[in-house]
Amino acid sequence: DTGVSQDPRHKITKRGQNVTFRCDPISEHNRLYWYRQTLGQGPEFLTYFQNEAQLEKSRLLSDRFSAERPKGSFSTLEIQRTEQGDSAMYLCASSPGGANSPLHFGNGTRLTVT
Amino acid sequence: GENVEQHPSTLSVQEGDSAVIKCTYSDSASNYFPWYKQELGKRPQLIIDIRSNVGEKKDQRIAVTLNKTAKHFSLHITETQPEDSAVYFCAASWTNAGKSTFGDGTTLTVKP
Numbered sequence: 001d002t003g004v005s006q007d008p009r010h011k012i013t014k015r016g017q018n019v020t021f022r023c024d025p026i027s028e029h030n031r032l033y034w035y036r037q038t039l040g041q042g043p044e045f046l047t048y049f050q051n052e053a054q055l056e057k058s059r060l061l062s063d064r065f066s067a068e069r070p071k072g073s074f075s076t077l078e079i080q081r082t083e084q085g086d087s088a089m090y091l092c093a094s095s096p097g098g099a100n101s102p103l104h105f106g107n108g109t110r111l112t113v114t
Numbered sequence: 115g116e117n118v119e120q121h122p123s124t125l126s127v128q129e130g131d132s133a134v135i136k137c138t139y140s141d142s143a144s145n146y147f148p149w150y151k152q153e154l155g156k157r158p159q160l161i162i163d164i165r166s167n168v169g170e171k172k173d174q175r176i177a178v179t180l181n182k183t184a185k186h187f188s189l190h191i192t193e194t195q196p197e198d199s200a201v202y203f204c205a206a207s208w209t210n211a212g213k214s215t216f217g218d219g220t221t222l223t224v225k226p
Contacts, residue, residue, distance in 0.1 A: 004157075031212070033212075033213065035216075040123075040218065040219070041218050041219070042118075042120075042203050042205075042216030042217050042218045042219050043158065043203070043216045044216075045213040045214070045215065048212045048213055050212070055212050056212045056213065091157070091158075100145065100146030100163075100165060100207060100208075100209060102148050102160040102163055103148075103150075103158075103160070103214060104160075105150075105157040105158050105159070106157060107156070107157050108157065
Protein backbone atom coordinates (compact mmCIF):
# COMPACT_ATOMS: atom_id res chain seq x y z
CA ASP A 1 0.00 0.00 0.00
CA THR A 2 1.58 3.28 -1.08
CA GLY A 3 -0.97 5.55 0.57
CA VAL A 4 -0.36 8.31 3.10
CA SER A 5 1.21 7.02 6.30
CA GLN A 6 1.31 8.70 9.68
CA ASP A 7 3.30 7.91 12.78
CA PRO A 8 2.54 7.33 15.58
CA ARG A 9 -1.08 6.14 15.47
CA HIS A 10 -1.64 7.12 19.09
CA LYS A 11 0.17 9.47 21.43
CA ILE A 12 -0.58 10.07 25.09
CA THR A 13 1.30 12.91 26.70
CA LYS A 14 1.14 15.04 29.80
CA ARG A 15 0.18 18.67 29.65
CA GLY A 16 3.18 20.86 28.99
CA GLN A 17 5.16 18.26 27.03
CA ASN A 18 6.17 18.63 23.40
CA VAL A 19 5.04 16.13 20.76
CA THR A 20 6.01 15.57 17.14
CA PHE A 21 4.08 13.69 14.48
CA ARG A 22 5.31 12.47 11.11
CA CYS A 23 3.51 12.16 7.79
CA ASP A 24 4.76 10.44 4.64
CA PRO A 25 2.62 11.44 1.65
CA ILE A 26 2.04 9.57 -1.58
CA SER A 27 5.39 9.92 -3.32
CA GLU A 28 4.27 11.74 -6.45
CA HIS A 29 2.07 14.21 -4.57
CA ASN A 30 3.53 17.68 -4.17
CA ARG A 31 0.87 19.07 -1.81
CA LEU A 32 0.71 18.03 1.83
CA TYR A 33 -1.93 19.12 4.32
CA TRP A 34 -2.43 18.91 8.06
CA TYR A 35 -5.95 18.86 9.46
CA ARG A 36 -7.27 18.40 13.00
CA GLN A 37 -10.47 16.53 13.74
CA THR A 38 -12.40 16.39 17.02
CA LEU A 39 -15.43 14.26 17.78
CA GLY A 40 -18.50 15.33 15.88
CA GLN A 41 -16.63 17.85 13.74
CA GLY A 42 -15.29 17.90 10.24
CA PRO A 43 -11.56 18.12 9.57
CA GLU A 44 -10.27 21.59 10.44
CA PHE A 45 -7.49 23.01 8.28
CA LEU A 46 -4.16 23.68 10.00
CA THR A 47 -1.55 24.23 7.30
CA TYR A 48 -0.38 23.05 3.90
CA PHE A 49 2.79 22.75 1.81
CA GLN A 50 3.49 22.89 -1.89
CA ASN A 51 6.69 20.90 -2.12
CA GLU A 52 8.84 22.31 0.72
CA ALA A 53 7.15 25.70 0.89
CA GLN A 54 4.56 26.27 3.63
CA LEU A 55 1.97 28.30 1.74
CA GLU A 56 -0.76 28.79 4.32
CA LYS A 57 -1.24 28.45 8.04
CA SER A 58 -4.60 28.71 9.76
CA ARG A 59 -5.15 31.84 11.82
CA LEU A 60 -6.58 29.54 14.47
CA LEU A 61 -3.20 27.88 14.87
CA SER A 62 -1.28 29.15 17.86
CA ASP A 63 2.45 29.75 17.91
CA ARG A 64 2.83 26.46 19.77
CA PHE A 65 2.22 24.61 16.50
CA SER A 66 4.89 24.35 13.84
CA ALA A 67 5.18 22.21 10.74
CA GLU A 68 8.01 21.46 8.37
CA ARG A 69 8.52 19.66 5.11
CA PRO A 70 12.27 20.06 4.68
CA LYS A 71 12.87 18.21 1.41
CA GLY A 72 9.40 18.32 -0.03
CA SER A 73 8.75 14.72 0.96
CA PHE A 74 7.74 13.82 4.52
CA SER A 75 6.42 16.39 6.97
CA THR A 76 6.48 16.83 10.73
CA LEU A 77 3.99 18.62 12.95
CA GLU A 78 5.23 19.70 16.35
CA ILE A 79 3.10 20.91 19.23
CA GLN A 80 4.97 22.60 22.05
CA ARG A 81 3.71 22.90 25.63
CA THR A 82 0.67 20.75 24.93
CA GLU A 83 -2.69 21.66 26.46
CA GLN A 84 -5.73 19.47 27.08
CA GLY A 85 -7.52 21.32 24.30
CA ASP A 86 -4.97 19.94 21.84
CA SER A 87 -6.43 16.45 22.26
CA ALA A 88 -7.72 15.47 18.83
CA MET A 89 -7.07 13.36 15.77
CA TYR A 90 -4.39 14.93 13.57
CA LEU A 91 -4.89 14.00 9.95
CA CYS A 92 -2.36 14.36 7.18
CA ALA A 93 -3.43 14.39 3.55
CA SER A 94 -1.69 14.75 0.23
CA SER A 95 -2.77 15.61 -3.27
CA PRO A 96 -1.09 15.85 -6.64
CA GLY A 97 -1.77 19.59 -6.66
CA GLY A 98 -3.19 21.41 -9.59
CA ALA A 99 -6.68 22.75 -9.75
CA ASN A 100 -9.01 21.07 -7.34
CA SER A 101 -7.51 17.69 -6.62
CA PRO A 102 -9.07 15.39 -4.04
CA LEU A 103 -7.29 14.78 -0.76
CA HIS A 104 -5.81 11.40 0.13
CA PHE A 105 -5.85 11.06 3.90
CA GLY A 106 -3.66 9.08 6.25
CA ASN A 107 -5.09 7.15 9.20
CA GLY A 108 -4.25 9.99 11.56
CA THR A 109 -2.46 10.37 14.86
CA ARG A 110 -4.74 10.43 17.89
CA LEU A 111 -3.32 12.74 20.56
CA THR A 112 -4.50 12.58 24.15
CA VAL A 113 -3.19 15.21 26.54
CA THR A 114 -3.67 14.32 30.20
CA GLY B 115 -13.07 32.72 4.46
CA GLU B 116 -15.23 29.87 3.26
CA ASN B 117 -17.91 28.46 5.55
CA VAL B 118 -19.63 25.14 4.84
CA GLU B 119 -22.78 24.04 6.63
CA GLN B 120 -24.03 20.48 6.41
CA HIS B 121 -27.44 19.01 7.25
CA PRO B 122 -28.68 16.84 8.78
CA SER B 123 -26.11 15.90 11.42
CA THR B 124 -27.65 12.43 11.76
CA LEU B 125 -29.75 10.44 9.32
CA SER B 126 -31.31 7.04 9.80
CA VAL B 127 -32.90 5.17 6.90
CA GLN B 128 -34.19 1.71 6.20
CA GLU B 129 -32.15 -0.49 3.89
CA GLY B 130 -33.21 0.12 0.31
CA ASP B 131 -34.40 3.67 0.95
CA SER B 132 -32.69 6.78 -0.39
CA ALA B 133 -30.61 9.21 1.65
CA VAL B 134 -29.97 12.87 0.91
CA ILE B 135 -27.38 15.07 2.60
CA LYS B 136 -27.23 18.80 1.90
CA CYS B 137 -24.47 21.37 2.16
CA THR B 138 -24.34 25.12 1.68
CA TYR B 139 -21.23 27.21 1.16
CA SER B 140 -20.55 30.91 1.49
CA ASP B 141 -17.73 31.77 -0.95
CA SER B 142 -19.04 32.21 -4.48
CA ALA B 143 -15.50 31.61 -5.79
CA SER B 144 -15.64 27.95 -4.67
CA ASN B 145 -15.65 25.67 -7.68
CA TYR B 146 -14.78 22.20 -6.40
CA PHE B 147 -17.03 20.14 -4.13
CA PRO B 148 -15.85 16.71 -2.96
CA TRP B 149 -17.65 14.28 -0.67
CA TYR B 150 -15.77 12.00 1.71
CA LYS B 151 -16.92 8.91 3.58
CA GLN B 152 -15.37 8.06 6.93
CA GLU B 153 -16.09 4.68 8.47
CA LEU B 154 -15.58 4.24 12.18
CA GLY B 155 -11.89 4.36 13.04
CA LYS B 156 -10.81 4.83 9.44
CA ARG B 157 -9.54 7.63 7.25
CA PRO B 158 -11.87 9.86 5.21
CA GLN B 159 -12.01 8.65 1.60
CA LEU B 160 -13.30 10.43 -1.47
CA ILE B 161 -16.50 8.93 -2.84
CA ILE B 162 -17.51 11.50 -5.45
CA ASP B 163 -16.73 15.07 -6.43
CA ILE B 164 -18.19 17.73 -8.70
CA ARG B 165 -16.76 20.80 -10.35
CA SER B 166 -18.71 23.97 -10.92
CA ASN B 167 -18.98 23.55 -14.66
CA VAL B 168 -21.52 20.73 -14.22
CA GLY B 169 -24.77 20.53 -12.30
CA GLU B 170 -24.92 16.82 -11.61
CA LYS B 171 -22.65 13.80 -11.50
CA LYS B 172 -23.56 10.18 -10.92
CA ASP B 173 -21.57 7.08 -10.02
CA GLN B 174 -23.70 3.97 -9.64
CA ARG B 175 -25.86 4.49 -6.51
CA ILE B 176 -24.28 7.84 -5.62
CA ALA B 177 -25.02 11.20 -7.20
CA VAL B 178 -24.14 14.78 -6.40
CA THR B 179 -26.05 17.88 -7.53
CA LEU B 180 -24.80 21.45 -7.47
CA ASN B 181 -26.74 24.70 -7.54
CA LYS B 182 -24.19 27.50 -7.89
CA THR B 183 -26.78 30.25 -7.79
CA ALA B 184 -28.08 29.10 -4.43
CA LYS B 185 -24.64 27.97 -3.29
CA HIS B 186 -25.68 24.53 -2.23
CA PHE B 187 -24.87 20.97 -3.22
CA SER B 188 -26.28 17.62 -2.20
CA LEU B 189 -25.29 13.98 -1.98
CA HIS B 190 -27.87 11.40 -2.99
CA ILE B 191 -27.50 7.71 -2.16
CA THR B 192 -30.09 5.36 -3.61
CA GLU B 193 -30.87 1.77 -2.62
CA THR B 194 -28.95 2.17 0.62
CA GLN B 195 -27.15 -0.81 2.12
CA PRO B 196 -25.87 -1.40 5.67
CA GLU B 197 -22.30 -0.87 4.44
CA ASP B 198 -23.26 2.70 3.52
CA SER B 199 -23.40 3.42 7.28
CA ALA B 200 -20.64 5.94 7.99
CA VAL B 201 -19.99 9.64 8.50
CA TYR B 202 -20.17 11.68 5.30
CA PHE B 203 -18.38 15.02 4.91
CA CYS B 204 -18.88 17.61 2.24
CA ALA B 205 -16.16 20.11 1.39
CA ALA B 206 -15.61 23.16 -0.78
CA SER B 207 -12.55 24.77 -2.30
CA TRP B 208 -11.56 27.02 -5.19
CA THR B 209 -8.78 26.81 -7.70
CA ASN B 210 -6.35 29.29 -6.17
CA ALA B 211 -7.00 28.28 -2.58
CA GLY B 212 -4.82 25.63 -1.05
CA LYS B 213 -7.30 24.15 1.33
CA SER B 214 -10.67 22.50 1.41
CA THR B 215 -13.21 23.63 4.01
CA PHE B 216 -15.27 20.80 5.45
CA GLY B 217 -18.78 20.54 6.83
CA ASP B 218 -19.29 19.00 10.25
CA GLY B 219 -20.43 15.67 8.88
CA THR B 220 -23.58 13.56 8.69
CA THR B 221 -23.78 10.24 10.50
CA LEU B 222 -25.76 7.92 8.25
CA THR B 223 -27.20 4.74 9.71
CA VAL B 224 -28.78 2.21 7.39
CA LYS B 225 -30.97 -0.23 9.28
CA PRO B 226 -31.28 -3.74 7.82
